[in-house]
Amino acid sequence: MSRRDRIRAETTAEIKVIALRLMAAGGPGAISLRAIAREMGMTAGAIYSYYPTRDDLVTRLIGDLYTELVDTAEAARDAVPADDPGGRILAWAEAVRGWALANPEGFRLIYGDAVPGYQPPEDGPAREAEHRACTGLTGLVAAAWPGAERAAGSRDYGWSDFGEVLAEAAREAFPGLPPAAVALTLRVWGRMHGLVALEIYGHLRALVRDPGAVYRDEITDLIVSLGLTPPAGDDRRE
Amino acid sequence: MSRRDRIRAETTAEIKVIALRLMAAGGPGAISLRAIAREMGMTAGAIYSYYPTRDDLVTRLIGDLYTELVDTAEAARDAVPADDPGGRILAWAEAVRGWALANPEGFRLIYGDAVPGYQPPEDGPAREAEHRACTGLTGLVAAAWPGAERAAGSRDYGWSDFGEVLAEAAREAFPGLPPAAVALTLRVWGRMHGLVALEIYGHLRALVRDPGAVYRDEITDLIVSLGLTPPAGDDRRE
DNA sequence: ATGATTTCTGCACACCGTTCAAAGTTCATA
DNA sequence: TATGAACTTTGAACGGTGTGCAGAAATCAT
Structure with a gap:
């Protein structure tokens, strides 16, 4: 498992963790790619490297x-x-x-x-x-x-x-x-x-x-x- | 009951009917003020003369x-x-x-x-x-x-x-x-x-x-x- | 070191609810 | 009937959303 794969897995997991926190705080509607990206210091578009769409992220959650x-x-x-x-x-x-x-x-x-x-x-x-x-x-x-x-x-x-x-x-x-x-x-x-x-x-x-x-x-x-x-x-x- | 009151009541009801139709077609998430206004040939802002906010409309529904x-x-x-x-x-x-x-x-x-x-x-x-x-x-x-x-x-x-x-x-x-x-x-x-x-x-x-x-x-x-x-x-x- | 692959940005588009000044319309009253 | 108040509607704006995409940046394999 390469270094990049490891980082990728970590990022993928971090997105899910943040999404869970957002959901727990503000309900399912608060799960927004932009909010997640904001917390991670990224752009919303970057999330699409890890989840093909928002619904896929929700599905994983x-x-x-x-x-x-x-x-x-x-x-x-x-x-x-x-x-x-x-x-x-x-x-x-x-x-x-x-x-x-x-x-x-x-x-x-x-x-x-x-x-x-x-x-x-x-x-x-x-x-x-x-x-x-x-x-x-x-x-x-x-x-x-x-x-x-x-x-x-x-x-x-x-x-x-x-x-x-x-x-x-x-x-x-x-x-x-x-x-x-x-x-x-x-x-x-x-x-x-x-x-x-x-x-x-x-x-x-x-x-x-x-x-x-x-x-x-x-x-x-x-x-x-x-x-x-x-x-x-x-x-x-x- | 004045003419304007009657029209107002009709409009208020029509908004609700359209909202119901939108909901039946596309789920609760499809209830959008803009979509309702579009079907009525109005602007989204006009709806605010009838319902103070979207949630109030949903509440009525x-x-x-x-x-x-x-x-x-x-x-x-x-x-x-x-x-x-x-x-x-x-x-x-x-x-x-x-x-x-x-x-x-x-x-x-x-x-x-x-x-x-x-x-x-x-x-x-x-x-x-x-x-x-x-x-x-x-x-x-x-x-x-x-x-x-x-x-x-x-x-x-x-x-x-x-x-x-x-x-x-x-x-x-x-x-x-x-x-x-x-x-x-x-x-x-x-x-x-x-x-x-x-x-x-x-x-x-x-x-x-x-x-x-x-x-x-x-x-x-x-x-x-x-x-x-x-x-x-x-x-x-x- | 080079070339391929992956990741990320930055912008664009279309949608959303909401606000607000201004324009348009209706109505009651003087 | 003319005038002013009340109501309705517009259209633009603001900030928010998901989603694409070109290109830059970083990483990796060779």
């Missing part, structure tokens, strides 16, 4: 952030013994919410309108992270299977109901798991996502004092509905 | 859209007899999702990043519509009470846990309803919101062929968890 989010969730899950599937679900959910609260702009970048006109690419690190998240959630549901079967509803799903990538991955990672479990996984995802999205976008701010308590109730109910026993948290508000 | 969404949901609910609370919940949920699919950019405007740097005001039509939505949902939960009590979790909530406006409204509209029911209402909201948000923002696109079926399963499960009987829909996929 989303990939990094999503990966970080999934890393956090996986780590939280793995901190709970595998023989406590309910605890693992709660850990995952709380990790996601915690990360979202700590990185609200990151959450918006991942799950909201990144930038006006931004179109997420079909693949790339972000999709890969989302795939990891999906697999992780499927694992949580699989750990509750077949006890959770009664929560899966009576509709009969087939593998053809799902995208090839997801179906393939689910069948390989969790042999014997029926398609209905994957549908349930998506519902679990939605359930973990809903309240956090509302909270991050400020829709709960004026309504409830401790959104975390409501979220915890929701996840606890989710765990119970999967036929698992939720961790014995104190039922009092924090 | 959000108010209109949110009101439309809540109107739709309420109408769908009222089309189901009151002695079928489960059916009313399903109707509300499906109406919300249907509206979101028909107006994805509107949904983004309401529940996502409207525009980079946009800060939603504390009050206004949007907050009022959100308040109506909240009340509507509380009504749906109230209709399931006290049967739904077991879904409310064991945490003990007090009225002080909620915003004054919400607490006041809930106590007045549904006397005797305990605070725990309001917490449950927020959870119901989150549950209705999660999958729709994921779908609108494209996170389910590559994963599942018929997100509507999964959503219906989720809402059905929600209805059951409230101790109600869901409408007897056919269990087959559409």
